[in-house]
Amino acid sequence: MVNPIEIILIPTIMIIIGYALKRNNVLNAKDSTTLSKIVINISLPSLIFVNLSSAHINSNMAILPVASFAVSMVCMLLAYLFSRSRGYSKIKTWTLMIAAAMMNSGFIGFPITLGVFGNEGFLNAIFYDLATTVLFIMFGMILVGEFGGDKKDVVKNGLKFVPLWAVILGLLFNFSHIEMGYVLKNVFTYLGNSTTPLIMLSLGLTIDFREIKHYLKDSLLISLLRLVVSPLLMFGILSAIHLTGLAFNVAVLEAGMSTAMNALVLSITYNLDNKLMSSCIFTDVLLSLVTLTAIITFVV
Template sequence: MVNSIEVILVPTFMIIVGVLLKYFNILDDDHSSLLSKIVLNISLPALIFINISSSRIEGQMILLPLISFGLSFICMLIAYFYSKLRGYSKIKTWTLIILLSMMNTAFIGYPIVLGVFGNEGLTYAIFYDMAVAILFVIFGIILSTIFGGNKKEVIHNGLTFVPLWAIIFGLIFNIFNIPLGYVLKNSLTYLGNSAIPLIMLSLGLTISFKDFKSYLSDVVFVSFSRLLIAPIILYTLLAGTGFSGLMLQVSVLQSAMPTAMNSLVLAITYDLDVELVSAVVFITTIISLLTLPVIISVL
């Protein structure tokens, strides 16, 4: 049986390949943007659609987005009170709220869950990630109201978010048992299979080694809270209310993911603390390679 370390090493190896491709100037940051567009608009929707349309969907799965929302709200409160104690500005406070509540449940969560729990676990992970995708749009609307911005553009981007439509159409095809046919099924399968390696390569290209000294205390706080405190809180709540099996395992594993890279998009768009966001995304991603095997072993 494959152990948790080996599961983590597979995406880690692909991330390292991305770092090396950038280091040797074979690919650069601009290529990361291109790969991300391919993943978000083609590969990831295909992976999501194929898994949802062909999986056995259980009624309790509808609770997964609610569980994800609930944990994100708890993380927001933690970030808010931490910021209050330190007397941070509104910009710094919202930066920390986003960093702590936005989990990388797709770009890193999908490969890890797939490696540990297989396709059935991936279906659970997709439902859990729905809340994170919606939360991204909600944050965009809130931040555009507070700091200025094009609210209509945010709503438009949310409504045209292809992975979200992949979930909707996947559910329609599943519920009504609509056949895909040989050509469509295999074409989408091939496209979906490209999602994980492209995600990992893209992540490797975005990693930037910068000086974190001025952000050290905040980086430590977010890393500790995001990677350890959040999964402990969720495990305690779910286990205490009778949840078990894949529902519990996938939810807790997803809750232990590093800060989402989409938080950097929000930070750049609304002039938040971009340097802090970059530092946290990088550090939590690296540390998660050590903490995730521990979480997996416990589960």
């Protein structure tokens, strides 16, 4: 069996390579936007589609997005109570609530789950991540009401989310027993295989050590919720309903992921505290290298 530290070292080294490329002016921070667009619109949907279209789907998978949503709501409530106790502004409170609720079960969770559990585990992760898509649309609708904006744009952007359509089409091909054929299957496979390196290089390009110290206390609170409380909550929920096996292991691992990149998209769109959100994401990613190693040791 591969050592959990070795599993985490693979994406970590790729993140460091991305950071090194930025430091040596080979790429710059803005290039992360381009890489992210390729991942969201091409490589990740290809990875989802090619795996989901020929997968064996079981009933346990349907439980995962519900459990994921429940854990997110509890973490959001805890962040709200913390913010109220500190007397934070409405903007800062919503920033922390979203950072606590939205986990990176896709952008980071997919490649790590794929590395730990292979394609079968990745299928469970796809279902788990459906909750994050729902949260993205839900928070968009709520923030429009709180801070202004066009609700039609929120729905339109949600419907244009390509990974969601990859899930829908993958399920359609699966249930209808539609074969892609040799050429299409290999095209999607090659594109999907680029997902992990592109994600990690993109993360390396976004690292900025200068901002983190100004928001450390709040960022550490979010890290505690996302990286420790969340997987413990997931463990408790799934144990209570007697869910075991691969679905259980994947859910606990996915629950320990850092704050989602889409949380920053919401923050920017609705003029929340963007520097605080970026600090939360960055702190989470760094600390998750330690916490995910511990979780992998437990679930493998």
